[in-house]
Amino acid sequence: ITGLLLAASSPAFGNSDGDFQKQFLAQRLAPLEAGKAMGDIADKLIPTMAAPGGDPANLIPASLKSAHQSMSAVPPDSYRAALHALVQFEQRAALPTIxxxxxxxxxxxxxxxxPAVMERMAQKIPGARYACLAGAGHLLHYEQPEAFNAELETFLKDMQP
Structure with missing residues (x-):
């Protein structure tokens, strides 16, 4: 590994036994328990992850159709496993070792x-560069692909010897 991109990420999700984590799991798993398909879950979840200001009549804008298709294709057991792994994620101590x-x-x-979480994370990684894309939400690579690619290309060019 010669370089690392951490996009829309966090070094930890918190205490896996915490109330927030339990509520998060219950909320995210409830639709599956109610018999909903992953496409139904994507219908509700994708718009909440995007930047505000979309057309309310078009819940899934064209820029997020691919994200919706990807989430819809995730097997329910994989989704469950990913959520359970997410609430146990804790890597804050590893940041200074990168x-x-x-x-x-x-x-x-x-x-x-x-952004504040990402900026604090960057401050704990020796020599890390921090950037923030204006006008984007959690699905930044779908919402602002040109700006995302520009930041990544600049980073990659700066890594060249």
């Missing part, structure tokens, strides 16, 4: 991995 160049790329309207 020795490759890192770009921490946040999104202005990301409520899942807020």
């Amino acid at each position: 020795t490759v160049p890192v770009l921490c790329l946040a999104a202005e309207h990301d409520r899942t991995a807020p």
Whole structure:
């Protein structure tokens, strides 16, 4: 590994036994328990992850159709397993040990991995670069693909010897 992009991420989800985590799991798994398909879940979840200001008549804008298709294709057992793994994720102590160049790329309207969290994460990684995409939410690579690619290309060029 010669470099690392951490986009719309966080070094931890918190205490896996915490009330927030239990509520998160219950909320995210409830539709599956009620017999909903992954497409139904994507219908509800994708718009909440995007930046505000979309057309309310078009819940899934064209820029997020691919995200919707991807989420709809996830097997329910994989979704369950990913959610259970997510609430146990804790890597804050590892941040200062990262020795490759890192770009921490946040999104202005990301409520899942807020810019302030991403900026603090970058400050704990030696030499990390922080950038924040204006006008994007948690699905920044779908919402602002040109800006996302520009930040990544700049980072990759800066890594060249």
